[in-house]
Amino acid sequence: MGEVLAGYLTAQAGAFLRALPQAVGEAGSRPGALPASAAAADDLLRSVRRVGGALHTFGAAFDPAWAQESRTELRWLLNLLAQEPAYQRRSTRLLAALDSLADTDPAGPGMLAGHAGAPKARALLDRQLTLARTRVHTVLLQELRSARLHALADRMTLLSGDVPLLDGEASAPAEALLPRAGAALAALSAGAERLPLQRAAVPYGGGGLHRLGTAADVRGPVADAETAVAADDAPWLRARILLKRARYALEVCGAPVPELDGLDRVLGRHQEAADAAVTAATAARTPRITPATAYVLGVVHADQRLEVEAARYAFGQQWPGLAPGLGGWEGPPAPRKA
Amino acid sequence: MGEVLAGYLTAQAGAFLRALPQAVGEAGSRPGALPASAAAADDLLRSVRRVGGALHTFGAAFDPAWAQESRTELRWLLNLLAQEPAYQRRSTRLLAALDSLADTDPAGPGMLAGHAGAPKARALLDRQLTLARTRVHTVLLQELRSARLHALADRMTLLSGDVPLLDGEASAPAEALLPRAGAALAALSAGAERLPLQRAAVPYGGGGLHRLGTAADVRGPVADAETAVAADDAPWLRARILLKRARYALEVCGAPVPELDGLDRVLGRHQEAADAAVTAATAARTPRITPATAYVLGVVHADQRLEVEAARYAFGQQWPGLAPGLGGWEGPPAPRKA
Numbered sequence: 241m242g243e244v245l246a247g248y249l250t251a252q253a254g255a256f257l258r259a260l261p262q263a264v265g266e267a268g269s270r271p272g273a274l275p276a277s278a279a280a281a282d283d284l285l286r287s288v289r290r291v292g293g294a295l296h297t298f299g300a301a302f303d304p305a306w307a308q309e310s311r312t313e314l315r316w317l318l319n320l321l322a323q324e325p326a327y328q329r330r331s332t333r334l335l336a337a338l339d340s341l342a343d344t345d346p347a348g349p350g351m352l353a354g355h356a357g358a359p360k361a362r363a364l365l366d367r368q369l370t371l372a373r374t375r376v377h378t379v380l381l382q383e384l385r386s387a388r389l390h391a392l393a394d395r396m397t398l399l400s401g402d403v404p405l406l407d408g409e410a411s412a413p414a415e416a417l418l419p420r421a422g423a424a425l426a427a428l429s430a431g432a433e434r435l436p437l438q439r440a441a442v443p444y445g446g447g448g449l450h451r452l453g454t455a456a457d458v459r460g461p462v463a464d465a466e467t468a469v470a471a472d473d474a475p476w477l478r479a480r481i482l483l484k485r486a487r488y489a490l491e492v493c494g495a496p497v498p499e500l501d502g503l504d505r506v507l508g509r510h511q512e513a514a515d516a517a518v519t520a521a522t523a524a525r526t527p528r529i530t531p532a533t534a535y536v537l538g539v540v541h542a543d544q545r546l547e548v549e550a551a552r553y554a555f556g557q558q559w560p561g562l563a564p565g566l567g568g569w570e571g572p573p574a575p576r577k578a
Numbered sequence: 579m580g581e582v583l584a585g586y587l588t589a590q591a592g593a594f595l596r597a598l599p600q601a602v603g604e605a606g607s608r609p610g611a612l613p614a615s616a617a618a619a620d621d622l623l624r625s626v627r628r629v630g631g632a633l634h635t636f637g638a639a640f641d642p643a644w645a646q647e648s649r650t651e652l653r654w655l656l657n658l659l660a661q662e663p664a665y666q667r668r669s670t671r672l673l674a675a676l677d678s679l680a681d682t683d684p685a686g687p688g689m690l691a692g693h694a695g696a697p698k699a700r701a702l703l704d705r706q707l708t709l710a711r712t713r714v715h716t717v718l719l720q721e722l723r724s725a726r727l728h729a730l731a732d733r734m735t736l737l738s739g740d741v742p743l744l745d746g747e748a749s750a751p752a753e754a755l756l757p758r759a760g761a762a763l764a765a766l767s768a769g770a771e772r773l774p775l776q777r778a779a780v781p782y783g784g785g786g787l788h789r790l791g792t793a794a795d796v797r798g799p800v801a802d803a804e805t806a807v808a809a810d811d812a813p814w815l816r817a818r819i820l821l822k823r824a825r826y827a828l829e830v831c832g833a834p835v836p837e838l839d840g841l842d843r844v845l846g847r848h849q850e851a852a853d854a855a856v857t858a859a860t861a862a863r864t865p866r867i868t869p870a871t872a873y874v875l876g877v878v879h880a881d882q883r884l885e886v887e888a889a890r891y892a893f894g895q896q897w898p899g900l901a902p903g904l905g906g907w908e909g910p911p912a913p914r915k916a
Binding site (some may be wrong): 257338340341343344345346348349350351353354355417443448449450451452453454459461462463464465468469502524527530531532533534535536537538539540541542543545546547549550553570 | 647662667675679681682683685687688689690691692693713729781782786787788789790791792797798799800801802803804807862868869871872873874875876877878879880881883884885887888891
């Protein structure tokens with residue numbers, strides 16, 4: 241088991257160290273040029289997610305304090321790195337949705353074709369998202385020069401050479417990984433069971449706009465829509481985290497399930513649409529906008545919640561066929577890499 | 579054939595004459611009380627539609643001038659009677675949608691829960707729809723005392739006693755009705771073929787908000803969204819008319835197809851949601867509304883277009899299973915009433 245797990249972590253830590261200088265820029269390069277490469281930043285995010293996931297699922301194999309600290313630092317970097325590309329994608333998504341809604345092409349106009357509020361709403365969203373991106377970029381630049389990042393890089397350098405497995409774990413057979421990966425799959429199944437899949441299975445059930453779910457502990461009238469929507473989205477966002485962990489656990493075992501990649505993309509679309517909807521709703525509260533702008537933002541907001549509903553429907557179509565195979569999953573007879 | 583057709587028209591004209599005094603109010607009753615009975619108005623509409631439909635489909639059996647005049651007068655009364663209940667339904671639909679979107683019940687809040695614009699948008703929609711209803715009601719009151727209505731009532735009295743069939747039609751066998759009913763079904767099939775059913779068959783295809791269809795003769799950029807949306811809806815509204823005619827033709831033949839009633843309801847929902855969406859968009863153009871009100875109206879507008887899309891999806895699910903049976907329809911061996 242130790243061999244497989246160490247091999248995986250060593251490879252991922254190596255990928256981390258290769259991507260870091262390009263993503264962060266060489267020492268001494270002008271800070272304004274950061275991140276130097278979007279592709280390298282993607283690679284960095286990729287390995288950060290995988291190392292963090294493996295340390296979560298197979299945490300019992302490591303010194304608990306070391307594993308916990310490592311995960312905390314990786315999560316810090318993940319949050320730092322993920323924000324700017326997330327704003328970039330959100331901007332692309334919202335402006336594309338708006339352009340499609342306001343399209344005047346006779347081959348396929350949108351329901352806001354030629355609406356006076358559309359260019360104003362577009363400019364407002366563009367301005368607010370550019371501002372948000374600039375803000376997280378500035379924070380990123382500061383943090384990338386921090387001692388904290390250097391310490392994390394050192395930690396990954398160590399990991400790329402010598403994985404600090406507990407005594408006994410290194411010599412355990414590879415099959416010992418399977419129950420832990422199985423636990424990650426069981427957590428995913430349990431998370432999926434908390435989703436309102438029956439409602440999502442009916443297209444146009446209206447769940448995206450009407451009759452949202454709320455956290456069980458909410459009593460009395462819902463204070464505001466944002467709280468209600470966030471409570472409605474929470475189990476889906478949670479399922480996405482569990483799904484990523486399950487994917488990485490299966491990767492460690494050398495037994496990836498490609499359908500999970502597809503479901504991960506569906507839940508990624510769910511989250512991006514949910515975040516975009518919040519951005520549209522927030523933009524609509526900007527003081528002194530015209531009613532036409534606000535009206536267009538209302539349509540865009542509903543359109544993104546519709547995308548949320550569509551992603552839930554897609555998940556509800558794919559998951560039930562996949563779940564039975566995963567529920568009783570005990571891994572392949574022997575992991576391929578073992 | 580004459581016997582069957584005459585029997586149907588006599589019965590419908592009788593229903594018309596029974597419903598008329600209640601719907602219109604007795605002579606001498608206070609005009610403000612009109613229409614005296616909503617149920618009677620429904621019955622009246624029901625027979626107006628059926629007589630008009632039968633005169634259209636089986637028009638060749640009658641004196642052409644008489645049939646044409648009768649259809650014109652019936653269509654006039656139909657438009658007159660249908661408007662007030664349509665506004666009533668639209669009001670119910672829009673206010674219910676808004677209440678559901680703004681619901682703060684923790685058991686199922688909406689995406690506009692607690693939004694400041696929701697009560698304002700509700701009051702605006704309510705006011706505008708009440709005004710529109712009052713306006714059509716006033717017109718209805720005037721027209722119900724008109725010589726034109728008395729003439730139509732006289733025409734229906736004649737029809738209830740003696741259906742003016744052409745020579746030879748009265749003695750034709752009942753089977754002669756079938757090719758004419760078949761032609762109504764063929765017109766429905768042709769109308770359904772013009773619908774973008776393939777797009778509608780994919781739930782969340784986004785056709786309701788994005789990539790609307792337009793009339794083939796539109797060139798250059800679409801002038802405004804209302805034109806684009808109207809062009810997108812047109813083939814569906816046309817299909818609804820053809821479906822009603824087909825239903826009534828089958829009724830005349832004593833061979834109703836219950837599935838067509840269901841499809842008629844789906845297309846009725848399509849039309850009501852499309853009309854409600856226009857009302858929301860129009861309300862959003864009211865001068866001096868607040869941005870919050872406009873924003874909520876944008877959400878309501880998108881929500882109704884989503885209902886339009888849902889109705890198209892429902893039609894696309896039901897129609898293909900039904901169409902083959904209707905396409906080659908030549909009627910039952912002998913109509914039941916024959």
